[in-house]
Amino acid sequence: GQNIDQPTEMTATEGAIVQINCTYQTSGFNGLFWYQQHAGEAPTFLSYNVLDGLEEKGRFSSFLSRSKGYSYLLLKELQMKDSASYLCAATDSNYQLIWGAGTKLIIKP
Amino acid sequence: DTAVSQTPKYLVTQMGNDKSIKCEQNLGHDTMYWYKQDSKKFLKIMFSYNNKELIINETVPNRFSPKSPDKAHLNLHINSLELGDSAVYFCASSPEAREWTYEQYFGPGTRLTVT
Numbered sequence: 001g002q003n004i005d006q007p008t009e010m011t012a013t014e015g016a017i018v019q020i021n022c023t024y025q026t027s028g029f030n031g032l033f034w035y036q037q038h039a040g041e042a043p044t045f046l047s048y049n050v051l052d053g054l055e056e057k058g059r060f061s062s063f064l065s066r067s068k069g070y071s072y073l074l075l076k077e078l079q080m081k082d083s084a085s086y087l088c089a090a091t092d093s094n095y096q097l098i099w100g101a102g103t104k105l106i107i108k109p
Numbered sequence: 110d111t112a113v114s115q116t117p118k119y120l121v122t123q124m125g126n127d128k129s130i131k132c133e134q135n136l137g138h139d140t141m142y143w144y145k146q147d148s149k150k151f152l153k154i155m156f157s158y159n160n161k162e163l164i165i166n167e168t169v170p171n172r173f174s175p176k177s178p179d180k181a182h183l184n185l186h187i188n189s190l191e192l193g194d195s196a197v198y199f200c201a202s203s204p205e206a207r208e209w210t211y212e213q214y215f216g217p218g219t220r221l222t223v224t
Contacts, residue, residue: 033212042199042215043152085150096165097213099152 002026004100006088011106012078020073020086020103028093034062034073035087037102043087046073075105083107112136113216115200121222122190129186130219132200140164141183142213143175144199152199158183159205187221195223 003025012018024032031050035043049055049064049071061074073086085102092098113134122128134141142165143155156175157165163175172188183200200216 042217044215045212048212087152089152094165096154096157099154102150 002092002098004088004090004098006086006100006103008101009104009106011108012075014078014080014107014109016078017074017076018078018105020075020088020105022071022073022088022100024069024071024088024090024098024100026090026092026098028091029066030091030093032062032064032071032091033089033097034060034071035089036084037087038084046086078107080107080109113200113202113214115198115216115219117219118217119220119222121224123224124190124192126190127186127188128190128221129184130198130200130221131182131184132216133182134200134202134214134216135181136202136204136214138202138204138214139180140203140205141177141180142201142203143183143185144201144215145169146197146199146218148196156183156185190221190223192223195221197221 006022034046036046037043047062054063059076064071085104087102088100089097115132140159142157145153155169158177160180161177174186177183197218197220199218201213203211203213
């Protein structure tokens with residue numbers, strides 16, 4: 001079956017670094033997305049990885065290992081506004097995204 | 110100049126009623142989607158249309174019927190509403206469903222509460 005696993009909740013301190021892991025199992029694979037969703041709002045795009053390795057975008061980086069079915073989102077210099085859910089989604093061969101349940105990130109001062 | 114808009118934002122109704130949610134995108138995208146996000150926060154694809162043609166139709170009750178009058182609009186009609194239909198419904202769009210690299214742009218969501 002198709003499956004995305006990510007931790008339900010994580011807590012980190014303002015100014016610190018946090019890594020949110022995601023493992024996936026899909027029929028066919030054509031890339032992995034990370035989205036951010038603040039409470040009561042719509043998901044917004046953060047990153048896309050299709051090749052192995054690290055993609056860096058300012059304070060946020062995303063890593064992919066296709067052989068391991070694994071990705072992580074790295075957030076540096078955490079700010080209070082980074083408190084949100086982070087959704088991992090993998091593409092399958094059927095033109096759709098398979099979504100994880102999201103990781104709720106709580107930032108403490 | 111909202112990219113993806115949905116109406117209404119909140120919808121409270123009784124079991125057995127029929128309701129519609131409207132979605133419009135002004136991004137010129139070819140593909141639109143309907144998602145359901147339940148209380149556990151899983152985003153579940155319901156339907157996808159590419160240029161007014163249905164391309165994804167997941168296993169949802171046939172009480173749910175999408176309609177795409179043109180590629181900028183994708184409406185969702187729900188008949189005989191049930192308690193389990195309570196959720197947030199998101200509309201989204203992307204340039205082309207078969208291009209994996211394209212991100213999806215989400216509307217603000219419609220919070221449906223069935224009493």
